[in-house]
Amino acid sequence: MKDILPEEANLYRRIKEKLRNRFELWGYKEVIPSTIEFSDVLSIGVGSKLVDNMFKFQDLDGKIIALRAEATIPTARILTSELALTPKPIRVYYMVNVFRRVIDRPGKFREFWQAGVELIGRRDPEADAEVLTLLTEALNSLGLTDFRIDVSHAAILKEVVNELNLNSQEKEDLFAIAGYKDYSRFESFLENKGCPLKLASTLKKLFRCFKISDLKDVLEEAENYQTIKEAIVNLLKINEAAENLGVKELFFDFALTKEIEYYSGVIFEASLPTLGFSVAGGGRYDELLKKFGEDLPATGFAIDVTECFKAVKNQLLSNNDDGKIVILEASSLKLSGEFASKLRKNGVATILEPIKPIEQTKRMAESYKADSIVKLSDDHALVINVKTGEEKKLSIDEALKFILEERI
Numbered sequence: 001m002k003d004i005l006p007e008e009a010n011l012y013r014r015i016k017e018k019l020r021n022r023f024e025l026w027g028y029k030e031v032i033p034s035t036i037e038f039s040d041v042l043s044i045g046v047g048s049k050l051v052d053n054m055f056k057f058q059d060l061d062g063k064i065i066a067l068r069a070e071a072t073i074p075t076a077r078i079l080t081s082e083l084a085l086t087p088k089p090i091r092v093y094y095m096v097n098v099f100r101r102v103i104d105r106p107g108k109f110r111e112f113w114q115a116g117v118e119l120i121g122r123r124d125p126e127a128d129a130e131v132l133t134l135l136t137e138a139l140n141s142l143g144l145t146d147f148r149i150d151v152s153h154a155a156i157l158k159e160v161v162n163e164l165n166l167n168s169q170e171k172e173d174l175f176a177i178a179g180y181k182d183y184s185r186f187e188s189f190l191e192n193k194g195c196p197l198k199l200a201s202t203l204k205k206l207f208r209c210f211k212i213s214d215l216k217d218v219l220e221e222a223e224n225y226q227t228i229k230e231a232i233v234n235l236l237k238i239n240e241a242a243e244n245l246g247v248k249e250l251f252f253d254f255a256l257t258k259e260i261e262y263y264s265g266v267i268f269e270a271s272l273p274t275l276g277f278s279v280a281g282g283g284r285y286d287e288l289l290k291k292f293g294e295d296l297p298a299t300g301f302a303i304d305v306t307e308c309f310k311a312v313k314n315q316l317l318s319n320n321d322d323g324k325i326v327i328l329e330a331s332s333l334k335l336s337g338e339f340a341s342k343l344r345k346n347g348v349a350t351i352l353e354p355i356k357p358i359e360q361t362k363r364m365a366e367s368y369k370a371d372s373i374v375k376l377s378d379d380h381a382l383v384i385n386v387k388t389g390e391e392k393k394l395s396i397d398e399a400l401k402f403i404l405e406e407r408i
Contacts, residue, residue, distance in 0.1 A: 002109050011313060012113070015305055016095055018141045019115045023093040026134050028117050031092045033074035039064040042073050044262075044291050053101040055110075067099035071114050071302060072262075072285070079120050080292035088121030088296065095305075109306065116282070116302035120289070123297035125234060128266050128284060129241030135270060135280055135301050136247050142308055143315050147279065149270045150253035151212060151238070153231035154263040154283065160203065163225075164193045178255035183207060198224055206254045212239035215252060231265075238266055262288040268301070272311055279307045325349045326403065327365045329356065330376035339376060339400065346404050362386065374399060 004012060020030070043051045043066075056066045068074050071094050083090060095115045102110055117134060119127050132149065139147055157178065161171050170193070177185045186207060190200045202221045206228075209215055215232045222229040239250055256267060265284030272279060282301025289296045326343060328350050330336030340350040351368060353361070355375065365373055365386045373384040381399035383392045394402060 002111065008309075008313075012305070012309060015142060015309060015312070016113075016115065019138055019303065019305070020093075020095065022134070022138045022141045023115075023117055026091070026117075026130070028091040028093040031075060031078055031094055033068065033071060033078055033094060033096065035096075036065050036067060037074055037077070039066040041077060042066050042068060044073060044288070050100065055099050055101070068096070069100040070098055071096050071116055072118065072288075072300065075118055076289055076292055076298075079118070080289055080294040080296075084294060089127075090120040091117070092120075093117040112307075113305035114302045115305050116300060118298060118300035120298045121296055122299070123286065125237035126241045127297075128238045128299050129245055129247070131282065131299050131301055132238070132242050132250070132268060133245040133247050135268075135282070135303070138303060139270060139280065139308075143312050144272070144279070144308065146274055147270050147272050148249075148251055149247075149268055150251045150256050151235060151266060151268045152253050152256035153235055154265060154267050155227050155231040156206065156254070157257060159225065159227040159231075160199075163199060164190075164195055166193070175257045178207075179257060181255050202228060203254075209252045209254065212236065212250050212252050235266060264288075265299070270303075275311060277307055279304050279311065324372070325351065325368055325370040327351050327353060327361060327368065327370045327373045328376065329353050329361065329374070331355060332376075332378070335376055335378070339374070339381075339396065342400055343403065348403065358384075372403065374403070 023030075039054065039056050042054065050069055054066045054069045056064055059065050075092065075094055079090060079092070083092075093116065095113070097111055097113050099111050115138075117131060119131055132151075136149065157175065160166075160174065164170075166174060174189060177189055183204075187200075187204065190203065195203070198221075202218060202225060205218045205221055206215075209218065212235055215236055219229065219232055222232060235252070242250060250268075253269075256269060262285045263283040264286045267283035268281065269278050270280040271277065280301055280303040282299070284297070284299040286297040289298055326348055328336050328340050328343075329352075330339070333352075336352050340352055343350045351370070353364070358373075361373055361375075362384075364370075370386055372386060375382040375384075376396065376399075379395070381394050381396050383394060383399050383402060384390070392399075392402065
C-alpha cells in the first residue's frame with residue numbers, strides 16, 4: 001500500500017485525465033464498480049493464482065468478501081445486471097484502484113490503479129482491433145512511444161494442453177517454459193510428452209514467429225489442427241483491421257500467457273522493453289459473461305496506471321501544464337477575498353494567507369510552486385515574481401490586470 005502525496009497526486013490526476021479523454025473520444029462511458037464484492041463473485045474465471053492473492057475478509061454475517069483484485073469481473077457483473085437491458089454493443093471504461101498480494105514483483109505495490117475499457121456484444125476481429133488501437137492511442141497520449149504490443153491467442157496453448165492431455169502441473173510447466181522462451185526445453189517437453197510430429201512442427205514454427213505477418217507461413221502446417229488454424233486466421237484478421245485503424249506494428253509472442261483464465265481469444269500485452277516491465281494487457285473473453293447469466297462476446301484491456309506513472313513521472317514534471325498559482329496576503333480579509341475571487345473566476349489558483357515576513361512567504365511560495373506573491377494594502381499591491389524576484393508596485397486594479405494578462 002502507498003500514500004500518494006500532493007505532487008504525485010497531481011501527476012496521477014493528469015495521467016487519468018489524459019486516459020479518460022482518450023476513452024471518451026472513442027465513445028466509451030465510465031462505470032465505477034464497487035471496491036468490495038463477495039469473494040465467490042470476484043473469483044469467477046480468474047484462476048487460482050489470482051484468487052490466492054486476493055485480500056479477503058469475513059463480514060458480520062459470516063460471508064467471505066474481498067477487495068477487487070482486477071476490474072473486469074466487477075464490471076462484467078454491472079454489465080449483466082444494471083446494464084443488462086442496454087442495447088448492444090456496450091462500450092464502458094473504468095479507472096479504479098485494485099488490491100492484490102504481489103510475490104514475484106519486488107517494488108510492486110499491493111494497491112495500484114487500473115484504467116481499462118470493455119467492448120461488450122461484438123465478436124468480430126474489428127472489435128479486437130478497436131481496443132488494440134485505443135490502447136495504442138491511450139499510451140501515446142501519456143507520452144509513451146517506445147512501447148511494443150505482443151499478441152497471441154489463448155486457444156493455441158489450450159489446444160496443446162488438450163492434445164497432449166496435460167495435467168495441471170504439466171500445463172504449468174509448459175506455460176513456464178514458454179514464458180521463459182526456452183526453445184530447447186520446449187522441444188524436449190514436446191518430445192517427452194509424445195507430441196505428434198505434425199503438431200510439434202507447427203508449434204516450433206509458431207515459437208519462432210515474431211511478427212503477426214509471419215503467421216501466414218504457418219497456416220499450411222496447421223491444417224490438421226483446426227483450433228490452431230482458426231486462431232492464426234483470427235490473429236491475421238485482427239492485425240489487418242488494426243493496420244487499417246492506424247496501428248503500425250503488432251508482434252507475435254507464442255509464449256504470451258495470462259494468469260487470468262477467462263481469456264478465450266486474442267490476448268495481448270504492452271510493455272516497455274527499455275524499462276523491462278508491462279504497462280497494459282488484455283484480450284477477448286467470450287465465455288466469461290455466461291457465468292453471470294448473459295451469453296455475450298467481449299473484449300477489452302487494462303492499463304496499469306501505477307506503472308505508467310513510473311515511466312512518465314519525470315516527463316510530466318518537466319512539462320508541467322498546470323495553471324498558475326498566486327500567494328495573496330492582505331491586511332484586510334475582505335480586500336483579499338474580493339481580489340482572490342476575481343483571480344479564481346479567471347482560472348488563477350489563489351492561496352490566502354495573513355501578512356508575514358517576506359522570506360517566510362517566499363519559502364511557502366516555493367513549497368506550493370507558486371508563480372507570484374501579491375501583498376495587498378488599501379491603495380496598492382506589491383506583485384513579486386517568485387522565480388526572478390522582480391517586484392512591481394501597482395494599483396490594485398493594475399495588479400489584477402497584470403496578473404491576468406502576464407500570468408507571471
